[in-house]
Amino acid sequence: MVLLSCRFILCTLLALLVGAQVSLADDIDCPGTPVTVRAGSSADAAPICTAVTDALQTLRTCNVPLTHSVTVIQRDTLKSGCMGVYHCGEEEIELLTPATMEAARNPDSSLAFVDTQTYFNSILTHELAHAAFDAVPCPFDSCLATHEYVAHVMQVRSLPAADIARFEAAVDMDTPLSRESINPFIYLMAPDAFLRRAWAHYRQRPDPCGYIGEIMSGKVVLDRERFE
Numbered sequence: 001m002v003l004l005s006c007r008f009i010l011c012t013l014l015a016l017l018v019g020a021q022v023s024l025a026d027d028i029d030c031p032g033t034p035v036t037v038r039a040g041s042s043a044d045a046a047p048i049c050t051a052v053t054d055a056l057q058t059l060r061t062c063n064v065p066l067t068h069s070v071t072v073i074q075r076d077t078l079k080s081g082c083m084g085v086y087h088c089g090e091e092e093i094e095l096l097t098p099a100t101m102e103a104a105r106n107p108d109s110s111l112a113f114v115d116t117q118t119y120f121n122s123i124l125t126h127e128l129a130h131a132a133f134d135a136v137p138c139p140f141d142s143c144l145a146t147h148e149y150v151a152h153v154m155q156v157r158s159l160p161a162a163d164i165a166r167f168e169a170a171v172d173m174d175t176p177l178s179r180e181s182i183n184p185f186i187y188l189m190a191p192d193a194f195l196r197r198a199w200a201h202y203r204q205r206p207d208p209c210g211y212i213g214e215i216m217s218g219k220v221v222l223d224r225e226r227f228e
């Protein structure tokens, strides 16, 4: 199977959400960032821009700079169970609002204990990491595992230290994980296991953000060419 996708999504297995889309209005620039928020007013955009600034700080301080413009759009509903979607090519991120995210969260997720606003910010970080990594050339048909590795690691990294500690307490952080354990099949079949593996693998690197920098420079690719 060749995985060709230009949409990176974070989904749960919950049922389809119903509801109307947030009414669309202007694109409002988040000051000092390449990110624009589609919102009804500057007041509506302000809290999202604050979250964007924090997310970009999480990314930048771990060698994941966002170097191109992206528009963030909040929705009351997304494709079945999804929290957020990054549309490459269109340079758009769609996210559930925090209120709709609250209802859509998977109670069995490893991050189910994280409060919803913090979780919303982590999903924003996840999708912005996809946008940043999208600038890195992929030598194969698909770099899905590498894309999702960077996004999931940055998502967890965005959390408060106490939340990271609680998450890690339920994860086997010590058994050494090989590069091959981070693969697209685990991501597609068991996304929560992928999240735990990605974080444990990242934390096992001698220089975790240096490793992310090697991924962002194209020196390290977790995917492999697949002949089928």
Ligand SMILES: [Zn+2]
Pocket: 008, 009, 010, 126, 130, 148, 151, 152
């Ligand atoms: Zn993703």
